[in-house]
Amino acid sequence: MNFFDEIQEHEQVVVCNDPKTGLKAIIAIHSTALGPATGGCRMFPYTSFEEALEDVLRLSKGMTYKCAAADVDFGGGKAVIIGNPAKDKSPELFRAFGRFVESLNGRFYTGTDMGTEPSDFVHAMKETNCIIGLPEEYGGGGDSSVPTALGVIYGIQATNQFINGSSELEGKTFAVQGLGKVGFKVAERLLLEDAKLYVAEPNERIIANLVRRGEELGNSSIKAVYSDDIYSVEADVFVPCAIGGILNDETIQMLKTKAVVGSANNQLKEEHHSRVLQERGIIYAPDYIVNAGGLIQVTDELYGANKERILTKTKAIYDSLLQIFQVSEREGISTLEASNRFCEKKIRASREGNSFFTRGIPPKWHIRQ
Numbered sequence: 001m002n003f004f005d006e007i008q009e010h011e012q013v014v015v016c017n018d019p020k021t022g023l024k025a026i027i028a029i030h031s032t033a034l035g036p037a038t039g040g041c042r043m044f045p046y047t048s049f050e051e052a053l054e055d056v057l058r059l060s061k062g063m064t065y066k067c068a069a070a071d072v073d074f075g076g077g078k079a080v081i082i083g084n085p086a087k088d089k090s091p092e093l094f095r096a097f098g099r100f101v102e103s104l105n106g107r108f109y110t111g112t113d114m115g116t117e118p119s120d121f122v123h124a125m126k127e128t129n130c131i132i133g134l135p136e137e138y139g140g141g142g143d144s145s146v147p148t149a150l151g152v153i154y155g156i157q158a159t160n161q162f163i164n165g166s167s168e169l170e171g172k173t174f175a176v177q178g179l180g181k182v183g184f185k186v187a188e189r190l191l192l193e194d195a196k197l198y199v200a201e202p203n204e205r206i207i208a209n210l211v212r213r214g215e216e217l218g219n220s221s222i223k224a225v226y227s228d229d230i231y232s233v234e235a236d237v238f239v240p241c242a243i244g245g246i247l248n249d250e251t252i253q254m255l256k257t258k259a260v261v262g263s264a265n266n267q268l269k270e271e272h273h274s275r276v277l278q279e280r281g282i283i284y285a286p287d288y289i290v291n292a293g294g295l296i297q298v299t300d301e302l303y304g305a306n307k308e309r310i311l312t313k314t315k316a317i318y319d320s321l322l323q324i325f326q327v328s329e330r331e332g333i334s335t336l337e338a339s340n341r342f343c344e345k346k347i348r349a350s351r352e353g354n355s356f357f358t359r360g361i362p363p364k365w366h367i368r369q
């Protein structure tokens, strides 16, 4: 592997090693053109350094586009901790991670992602101010999966509006993959809208909770299927809310839905899969547009976490998606291409090329300090 070839699109990659606590992490800063980099910290038992590097590079690039699309004054970054979230967590490990974040002197703000919880970052915040997504009792905005799930619902409504001329969800069928922090809330809201659900979730306890919730809401139209079967059920929309890379040569051919709209980061195995979906007549709502609700909330913490402002910005996901679908249709390009163009224009128009972000210039987003 030629390391510099691998990271050529990125400004900075930091490898963090703290033998005392067992911390092995990588922080990737893709771009600070629009402001300091931000992105959650994922904890996962990667089997190799290369696997962890590939994940953090892809995720951090996605954050640059997500920040540009959501109009937050931040750039793209992400961190990964190599370890098993069920076994390898300790307060000391997160404090060590916090010290590495602090060493970046304000170039990187981070918080939760898959495998980490806001409570983990209560330890990290003892070492750095650059933590967002904290619990409310620590001055944070609370559970960021709430606005993320709301953004997914706006995304589904916009897609439905584009396809059927109505954003009404009643009677529609959805295939939800993953019922974690985001997927469960999306499923709950769809049940409230009198929709029918197919769900795939390896944790049976969570499925039982959803069935119970459905009974409370008076909607029992929930059918649990095996993980591999969720791609081939007859539904209006496939809603991926678990892992990345699930839209690939094999699964796209299995889909029987009219659209894909979900929260999972990096849903496309490769960028060209957005065109493969288009060729199959399936509308793909770009993941980083749909799942920006959490980002909107956690970055708003630096201005004092105003619920109304967060809601307004999250609602804008509906209009952004409709615009992207219209451009894609008008210009005959995939929805991802339309969306990337929209973001790249914003990034180019920014101060990229002047210098990368440093704390030397006091920016407006340092209000919290």
Ligand SMILES: NC(=O)C1=CN([C@@H]2O[C@H](COP(=O)(O)OP(=O)(O)OC[C@H]3O[C@@H](n4cnc5c(N)ncnc54)[C@H](O)[C@@H]3O)[C@@H](O)[C@H]2O)C=CC1
Pocket (backbone or CB within 6 Å): 113, 114, 115, 144, 145, 146, 148, 177, 178, 179, 180, 181, 182, 183, 200, 201, 202, 203, 206, 227, 241, 242, 243, 244, 263, 264, 265, 291, 292, 294, 295
């Ligand atoms: N939490 C948030 O606010 C945001 C989350 N995302 C993305 O959304 C996705 C879900 O995030 P969370 O709900 O926070 O994660 P989570 O870790 O709470 O939930 C993921 C769920 O997916 C299930 N799962 C794993 N593999 C599966 C498979 N093959 N088939 C079906 N289910 C499977 C897990 O058992 C778990 O319940 C992730 O890709 C994350 O990066 C993106 C933006 C913000």
Ligand SMILES: O=C(O)CCC(=O)C(=O)O
Pocket (backbone or CB within 6 Å): 038, 039, 040, 041, 066, 111, 112, 113, 133, 144, 265, 291, 292, 293, 294, 295, 298
């Ligand atoms: O949603 C969050 O908590 C942080 C933002 C982020 O990392 C993401 O949107 O993937």
